[in-house]
Structure formats: C-alpha cells, structure tokens
Amino acid sequence: MIKTFMGCCLVLLLSIQSVALEPLFEDDTTLLKKQKTVEHVLFEMYTDTDQGAASVFGYYFDLFFKPNAYFTTSIFGAVGGERGGYGIAAFGFGYQVPLTDRLIWDSRLVTGSGGGGGLAAGGGFAIEGHTGIACRLTPSLLFDFKLGYLTFPTGEFSTPVVQFGLSHQSYKVVLPFL
Amino acid sequence: MFLSISSKGWTTTMGFRCNLIAFALLMFSSSVIADDSFVLFKQKQVLTLEWKTYELENNEVIALYGGKSRKFLTDTIYWGEAGYGALSGKRSGYLEGGVFLGNLQTVGPCLLDSRLFFGAGGGGGATKDGMLIHATVGIGAHVNTSFFSVFELGYLKFIQGNIESITMGFTINRLFWKLTTRG
Numbered sequence: 001m002i003k004t005f006m007g008c009c010l011v012l013l014l015s016i017q018s019v020a021l022e023p024l025f026e027d028d029t030t031l032l033k034k035q036k037t038v039e040h041v042l043f044e045m046y047t048d049t050d051q052g053a054a055s056v057f058g059y060y061f062d063l064f065f066k067p068n069a070y071f072t073t074s075i076f077g078a079v080g081g082e083r084g085g086y087g088i089a090a091f092g093f094g095y096q097v098p099l100t101d102r103l104i105w106d107s108r109l110v111t112g113s114g115g116g117g118g119l120a121a122g123g124g125f126a127i128e129g130h131t132g133i134a135c136r137l138t139p140s141l142l143f144d145f146k147l148g149y150l151t152f153p154t155g156e157f158s159t160p161v162v163q164f165g166l167s168h169q170s171y172k173v174v175l176p177f178l
Numbered sequence: 179m180f181l182s183i184s185s186k187g188w189t190t191t192m193g194f195r196c197n198l199i200a201f202a203l204l205m206f207s208s209s210v211i212a213d214d215s216f217v218l219f220k221q222k223q224v225l226t227l228e229w230k231t232y233e234l235e236n237n238e239v240i241a242l243y244g245g246k247s248r249k250f251l252t253d254t255i256y257w258g259e260a261g262y263g264a265l266s267g268k269r270s271g272y273l274e275g276g277v278f279l280g281n282l283q284t285v286g287p288c289l290l291d292s293r294l295f296f297g298a299g300g301g302g303g304a305t306k307d308g309m310l311i312h313a314t315v316g317i318g319a320h321v322n323t324s325f326f327s328v329f330e331l332g333y334l335k336f337i338q339g340n341i342e343s344i345t346m347g348f349t350i351n352r353l354f355w356k357l358t359t360r361g
Contacts, residue, residue, distance in 0.1 A: 113263025115270025124270035
C-alpha cells in the first residue's frame with residue numbers, strides 16, 4: 001500500500017517537473033558563464049589487500065571553480081578480487097598544473113564512505129589521494145595515469161592505488177545564483 | 179603485486195580492461211552529438227552535502243554522510259533524491275538512498291527547512307528490512323547569496339524493522355540555476 005502510494009507520488013513529481021521550468025529573462029542571458037568540467041571513467045587497482053590485488057571501476061566528476069582548482073565527486077564499485085559488493089563514494093578537491101600543451105599534472109584528495117565485500121573498512125570513513133599525469137589525446141579527450149593511496153582510518157584496510165582511464169573535458173553554461 | 183599473475187589471467191584481465199576503455203570511448207564520442215536549435219529554461223536547484231547521525235538497534239550510534247539534489251517546483255517546495263554512506267561506527271558498507279519532498283522557507287534572517295524522505299537503507303549487517311521513512315525539520319542561515327547551511331533534527335523509522343531513532347544532521351548547500359531545454 002505504502003509502496004504504491006510512494007510510487008504514485010514519484011510519478012506525479014516527475015510529471016510536474018517541467019511545469020517548474022522558468023524561461024530565461026533578457027538580463028539572465030548577460031550573466032551566463034562557462035564552467036569547465038572533466039568526467040573521468042577510471043579503473044583502479046588496489047595492490048595490497050589480504051586476498052591479493054583487487055580492482056574497482058568507476059567515475060569522477062570534476063567541477064572547476066578556478067582555472068586549475070576543482071571540486072570533485074566520485075563513485076566506484078568492485079569489479080575484481082573477490083570483493084563483490086564493495087563500493088566507495090567520495091568528494092574532495094583537486095588541482096591541475098599544466099606542464100606542456102599535452103601534459104597536465106593532476107592531484108586530488110577526497111574523503112568519503114566505503115565498504116562492503118568483506119573488506120575491513122571499520123565504520124566506512126575513507127581518505128584517498130592521487131597524483132599523476134593526464135595526457136591530452138584530442139582537445140577534449142585525455143588519458144589519465146595516477147598513483148595514490150587509500151586508507152580507512154576507522155578500519156584496518158589501506159592500500160596503494162594504481163589508477164588509469166579516460167577523461168572527457170567540456171564546458172557547461174551556468175547561470176550564477178544572485 | 180598485480181603483475182604477478184599467470185599469463186592467461188593477465189590476457190583475460192587486459193581484454194576486460196580494453197572492453198571497458200572501448201565502452202568509455204563510445205560514451206564520450208556520443209556526448210558530442212547535439213541539436214543546434216533550442217530554447218533555454220532555468221530551474222532553481224540545490225546541491226547538498228550532509229552529515230547525519232542516529233541510533234541503530236541496541237543504542238549503536240552510526241554517522242553517515244552523503245549528498246542530495248533538490249529541484250524546486252515552486253519558490254519554496256522541492257523534491258529530489260539523496261544517497262548516504264556510513265562514516266563511523268562499525269557498519270562500513272551501510273547505505274541509504276531515496277527520494278524526498280520538502281519545503282525551504284525564508285523567515286527573516288533564517289531559513290526553515292522541513293522534509294519527508296522515503297527510501298531504503300541497509301548493508302554492513304545492520305538490518306534485514308530496508309524500507310525507511312525519515313522526517314526532518316531544520317533551521318539555517320545564508321553564508322552568502324548562493325551558499326547556506328542548516329542544522330536539522332528528525333525522526334527515522336524502518337517501516338518493517340525495529341530501528342527507530344531521533345536523528346541529527348548538518349548540511350552545507352549550494353543554490354544554483356539548472357539550465358535545461360524542453361522536449
């Protein structure tokens with residue numbers, strides 16, 4: 001009964017969603033700005049677990065608030081290493097240093113929540129840092145290779161991390177909330 | 179350590195990785211296809227980072243943190259979705275996720291935020307029945323034009339389980355306009 005009621009409410013909310021859209025005023029168009037974003041699809045290897053190497057696959061989303069500084073969110077889930085059900089979600093900050101036209105030194109530090117799959121992650125609080133190179137393949141496509149470290153301060157698990165994958169850089173149009 | 183596996187295992191693992199990378203390339207390449215005629219609309223939205231704590235069974239305290247996205251239907255009424263993961267306690271892997279309906283009202287210098295959350299929670303061996311309902315009221319203030327924070331008190335109940343508890347939470351929120359097109 002309650003599930004049906006909640007389902008109906010959700011359908012109603014989704015259906016009236018488009019009513020809540022307002023057209024842009026002429027003043028709004030003068031305030032439009034572009035904001036750099038980078039989406040990463042990455043494969044991470046945990047080199048030091050009690051059952052050998054484990055690996056996770058996931059996604060980072062970087063939102064730049066300065067030309068080289070960004071806020072990042074991530075979500076990863078286990079794909080290898082007898083750790084089915086393990087996942088981690090985190091947010092944090094990063095900074096890029098352009099080295100050449102094609103190479104970027106990229107570092108980030110995130111905190112989050114993780115666990116599952118029988119990993120000794122304590123209460124779940126996770127701290128993870130990476131640093132490494134991003135190589136520009138096209139103006140918007142990059143190859144990432146980073147090394148890092150993951151630790152669960154309230155648990156026993158910690159491991160070096162090897163991370164690689166592809167990134168897509170783009171700009172989105174934003175209207176500042178004034 | 180990951181290099182010290184058999185050659186067959188290495189080939190299989192590399193093949194899997196190549197598939198993942200090919201899949202990622204396909205996704206990125208499809209993202210550049212776009213329509214060139216459109217009308218922009220805006221919608222008030224809020225992105226929230228939240229920390230909250232409550233008691234599981236046997237007075238076991240758990241703290242979670244997560245994020246939520248709020249989409250405003252009117253100036254004050256919003257709906258959205260949220261997800262949380264365990265931070266402290268002994269329940270790593272405990273998760274909550276769901277949808278909510280709420281009201282964010284400006285009263286003088288303060289913000290009053292009330293919300294009803296419906297979703298599912300569990301993992302980390304904490305509960306077998308996952309459906310939960312969580313009502314909160316909060317008071318907060320603007321930090322600047324686009325950021326505000328809210329302190330919340332609430333009541334959470336797993337509908338078919340034994341867990342029910344008073345909850346406490348703190349949120350940091352960013353207001354922004356989501357630009358979109360119709361159709």
